[in-house]
Amino acid sequence: QTAKPVPVEKAEIIHWWTSNSESAAAKLIADAYRKAGGIWVDSAVAGADQARAVAINRIVGSNPPTAAQFNTTKQFLDLVEQGMLNNVDDVAKSEGWEKILPEPVLNVIRIKGHYYAVPVNIHMQTWFWYSKAAFKKAGIAKEPATVDDMFAALDKLKAAGIIPLAHGGQAWQETIVFQAMLANVGGKELYLSVIRDRDQKAINSEAFKKVLTAFKRMQAYTDPGSPGRNWNDATALLISGKAGMQIMGDWVKGEFAAAKQVAGKDYGCIAGLTPNSPYLIQGDAFVFPRTTNPSTVNAQKLLAKVVLTPSTQLEFNKLKGSIPIRSDVDTSTMDICAQAGMAIMKDKSRQVGISEIFLTPDQNGALQDILTAFWNTRMPVEKAQKSIASALKD
């Protein structure tokens, strides 16, 4: 029964793209792969954790898939260290990944000089979305361009009887809000010293405290029904004009599209509140479980190549809502939010990874636990600060 590699380059790919929009995107890659001569065998598993767990267990059970989706984060670092992944150095070299891929992503997929994953896309998590209708109703004329603007806008929305911040009260969504605050209120330097360097001094600094305060302040703009809410239900509030703003990743566009709303007309998107707010990169990638079977290795390499071809990149990301990983794609056919994102990406100094790129899953989780507790309880800022400090200590 075990799917032993056969001479034909049959490639079983585990991924978690299961919703309608994601499926369409996945299908695009599959089609491209097939066109390139591969045989795509689809193993979709809903839920990122779940899908990764399956992949890992299949590797352990000596029945690995040809490729498995991971995030472009430290998630697969352990696998690499255990020698469980094949590298795709050949492809990376021949395709010149070093040149076309953004730095934060390269830092993750390149481990000790070897390339262990092929990135697929860039999601930006900390977009500020707003309902034009709601803004109009609240009398907000212009898109907030500073943090203070934003708070002012939120206050106005509140005054107009509109839910200022459409928020899904789940820990990961709170982390997104936090990252948005850290990036926009704290700025890139603070962001990196806290998240990347885990610098105790920075964490205990007054500036970081301000970030936390701002983060907590956001909570006051949510409605009582927010805890536990799914992000799409929050987006629905935006769509219906019941709420004014949401901080969420670019996948939100799928919901707007489903409700036949158009970017720039019905809703607006703000990537950052300052001209140099970091663009927090997150994305998906495929890793290649270790195998010595040459045809499987070929299949893996083929996938690595296909995924990064510009046309695939463009079409895939259009469907997925993200932006292409390579900077050399013509994005004129994409929506204005994506285009804005691509524009920002051109500025290398604004490319910064999300926390998962820098933190181990474990540290990241601990951070998330503290943030959500802080968000939802009356935890004093100092305590949150202290807890974060100790969670990010080694």
Add this chain to the structure above:
Amino acid sequence: MSAILPSANAVPNASQKPQRRVRSKGFSFARLGIYAFLISAAIFFLLPLYIMLTTSVKSMDEIRMGNIFALPQQFSLEAWTIAWSSACTGIDCEGIRGGFMNSVAIAIPSTLIPIFLGALNGYALSFWRPRGANILFGILMVGAFIPLQVMIFPLVRILASIDLYSSLPGIVLVHTVFSMPVMTLLFRNYYSTIPHELFQAARIDGGGFIRIFVQLVLPMSTPIIVVAVIMQLTGVWNDYILGLVFAGREHLPMTVQLNNVINTTTGTRMYNVNMAATILTSLVPLTLYFVSGRWFVRGIAAGAVKG
């Protein structure tokens, strides 16, 4: 013969006299109370189903805007057809029907074998009481408290080492392992209420271990077997994680597809399709529940002993 079946025993009694029984007023009040309780409980139980059903026939727009209790404004079965035959679960958009036969193939052996083993264990434990078996049982009971996910990793390794990983026998074996504590407990405790003398009589009659089990004990187990089937079939049918990890690509159960339809982190969500898919998936256990009634027989050991 038929006296054992409730349909022949209890029901005629009940149906013969209601018109007379009404005369006693204490009786009807009690009845009233019973029905009041049952009906209010039923309403409580049915409320979520109502929401699921109405949601499944609403359009996404209506769900997004409307009240969850509201009746659908435009009734549409589209979600059901999508759920059944065209929802995407990855690049394949064939709905949840694809895994149906897999689920059946997994569920049948994974229901029968664990129940058989559970009954066998219970029987051996409560009638034969072999030395040391109770210690074993104790360990098993403690083991029932381990979250099964913790055991996945070692089990994957074990199964891989005996070449059963990612196969139908493998997933059946895994279900057998995980259901063993509860199934054993279920039968062991049930058998402890059967008069021991019956077992003794069968031993005098020369019955061996297997004979007594098959011919005497199993026929007396119908009510508990029904409960066991309800539990085990539901458990296996609704299992997701084990099927996902152990069954292998070719045998993925329906629930994997169901989860793929329902569960998404960053994709769009189709609540109406989710609800339809959930209800569709649960139809098999639901049918079982409905038809199981006739095996909930009364007084299966009646007339066996006096005392």
Add this chain to the structure above:
Amino acid sequence: MANVRLQNLGITLGGNQIISDLNLSVEAGEFLVLLGPSGCGKSTLLHAIAGLIDVSAGSVEIAGQDMTWADPSERQIGMVFQSYALYPTMTVEKNMSFGLRINGTPKAEIARRIEKVAEMLHLTPLLQRKPAALSGGQRQRVAIGRALVREAEVFLFDEPLSNLDAKLRSTLRRELKLLHQQLQSTMIYVTHDQVEAMTLATRIVVMQAGKIQQIGTPECVYERPVNLFVAGFLGAPAMNFIRGELDAQARFISNTLSMDLSTYAFATSWSTPAEVILGVRPEQIQIREDGQFVGAVMLVEPMGNHQVVWLQAGAQTISSIVNDQRPFEIGQTVLYSIDTCKISLFNPQSEQRL
């Protein structure tokens, strides 16, 4: 044909020593009746012989083989449980044929035996019923039937006829006796019915509190009880006990009675004058006009074919069986005599027969 031999048997249940140091040897083909008061350990003993409870000491030998730890199914035993223990899910027929089917007896043979036994037990119309739809007596008969079809080496019957009417009981008693003669199997039979004990037994064992008091033929046990317990236990109404003294001339003297017992066959030596208890059965007390002793009628119990007359004689109550229907009045003074040839004498201290 198999003998049963119990040696130094001890049985403990729930921490109570029910039977201790019991020795009993049942000959092959014997019909042994176990008698004893309720709770004395009769059923326990049968269960031990059948191997259904573990003995704590001693050994059980069947057909010359040590079976102390053998499986019940190896012992070739048929048993009627006091509580019936019918298989509730099986019909009467299945209940009875279960053992045979297990043994692999041919179908035709099973059918033949079932038919025979069902006929004998008047169960034929009930063969397709389940136990729950049977009356108490019918259940008991199924239990008997289940044992009988087996034609085992040793049969253990635990009060098998207790819930049957007198007529059926006497029929079955006769059938059992016939069967025993036919099969020549060994039977150990617990009963509380004196008629059964007397008519069926080749020997009777009287037990009390887990100990055997007397073993002997029915006549022997009835007529020469070894101690007060056995004397009092057998016979209905019970033996009359009269305290008195035995003088050197072997005359028994009590408040109300005085009689010559010089023909009495003493079991042990004794020295006079001695306190004794005189045991005399109700049927040995005849109420007649030429009786020697005087009593007043206290109570009359008509029994159909006889009547039991309770007499007051001094402080003593004496029962007497009168075999005709002549009328008595309460309070009426009557004369009675005692048939001295069948009396028993007991030592009041040791309670043993003198």
Add this chain to the structure above:
Amino acid sequence: MANVRLQNLGITLGGNQIISDLNLSVEAGEFLVLLGPSGCGKSTLLHAIAGLIDVSAGSVEIAGQDMTWADPSERQIGMVFQSYALYPTMTVEKNMSFGLRINGTPKAEIARRIEKVAEMLHLTPLLQRKPAALSGGQRQRVAIGRALVREAEVFLFDEPLSNLDAKLRSTLRRELKLLHQQLQSTMIYVTHDQVEAMTLATRIVVMQAGKIQQIGTPECVYERPVNLFVAGFLGAPAMNFIRGELDAQARFISNTLSMDLSTYAFATSWSTPAEVILGVRPEQIQIREDGQFVGAVMLVEPMGNHQVVWLQAGAQTISSIVNDQRPFEIGQTVLYSIDTCKISLFNPQSEQRL
């Protein structure tokens, strides 16, 4: 004190009409004994009186009130189940006291009653045991105890003494009689023991196949059975039936016998010559040297206080009770006479008494 009246009672179980159109009136304070062959519907009848099974027709009246559909608990009934139906999880004491505790009987009173009943039933040392740790007879006594502590208006006993030894049985019989006299409650009592029936009953009801055959005092039922069934059912050994002819002079003539029955009190008119069945009880057949008839000894059953001698007379087997221990030999020819004043005559067609 409560009477019980059953009118046109019909009961169906599992599709079988067990009892049909039964009428019975039990006086308050009466001690009614139900007799009948196994499976005739005695237990069913008791259950119907207690309200534990639904009647399909007719009515049950207790203490003058229609109780046909009343709850069992309203009927003020104490009952001993044939199957005991003890509460398995309660100790003996709890089993007995449960009903009282529920009724709110004062604790002291409960203790008093339990003590009394336990004493009477010899259960005192077992009060803290659970039923599973009791012997069959002990369980039965608990079942009796549970009913007795209730001091109900009507007691229903379903073979309450069947599993007890003769001695205990006779003690309890007497206790029950005493209790009945004390409480003056109505008792309906199923038994297969003739002695119990005869000694306890104020009236006996003989049932067959769900129908009442005869109701009457013990003597009446025993001596003047209304039909062949009752005649044959009562008495152990059973009545001897001899087919013959009655001529115009009221002489009974059969192959082997011939006797004058002109003193017989005919119940109905009849025309001669008529085929009849002569019923004569074993105790009315005396084996004596001056007997008129001849028979050969077939079988002798010693019963302790009497012996049953089975005689062959022509094609007929006749049982006779001999109240002494004189020896008989199988095959020996003996003379016997028949006491004609207690015989019964039956119409062979209708089986009714003549």
Add this chain to the structure above:
Amino acid sequence: MQIKALRHKTKSLTPFAALLPMALVTLVAYLGATLWSIKVSFSSSRTMPTDTFVGLAQYTKLFENERWLLSIENIAIYTVLFILVSMVLGFLLAVFIDQKVTAEGVLRTVFLYPYAMSFVATGLIWQWMLTPGIGIEYAVRQMGFPDFVFDWIIDQDKVIYTILIATVWQTAGLVMALLLAALRGIDEEIWKAARLDGIPVWRVYVSIVIPMLAPAIATVFLLLSTTAIKLFDSVVAMTQGGPGTASEVPAKFIMDHLFGRANIALASAGAVMLLVPVIAILAPYAYARSRKARNIAHISEKHK
């Protein structure tokens, strides 16, 4: 004697043979997995088990983790209430359904159906129903109680009760089925005896039926305890542990660390800690039972 006794016990090997699968499963899978977890919990394993021994470090970490501590507290409250409420409700349903009610089959299915539904979807329904503003609160307000408040699901202190409601809803039917099967097994004669004794029905249930159901209740109890302690799916589906960490439970902590957070050592430590109270409760119970058996023997010996 001893030798003979031994021979008797070992003579029929069939029971031992029959229990072989159970023995294998118990020893290999359960005992094995437990030992494996213990071993891993003493290591510094992350995604994969490794052999680097770190002593009790994971346990220290565990008990310094506020989320874990809160999880423990939550599960303790939840387990007690869940067992209690499910049992009572399930028992009542079983008892009432057992009263020869009409439409028994329909009612049974109605009470049992939640058990058949994947909680991924039903959890969402519950979340909707409990969310203030759209669910029950909204409905009741519409019915003319504008001040009605039902916001447990967003309340730090009450959110665990919403999980309780939903899981009881899911499980009570199964409890009902289990107890119904046991109820039907009770001999009708016992009922008759009790009715004669004039015992009110509720008393019969309390004093006779429930004791007779003891084995079934024990089954239910164990079943509910295991489900309660392993509570995970419902939390994920309804609250994801929120608001904040208010509804976090140990199994979710374990699962998060097992998969998402790639720290199987800590997860294993958590799993091992879950077993501690179980063993702590079960062991004295088993001990007490064997003691009791011995004591009875002892006492009755004295009586003689």
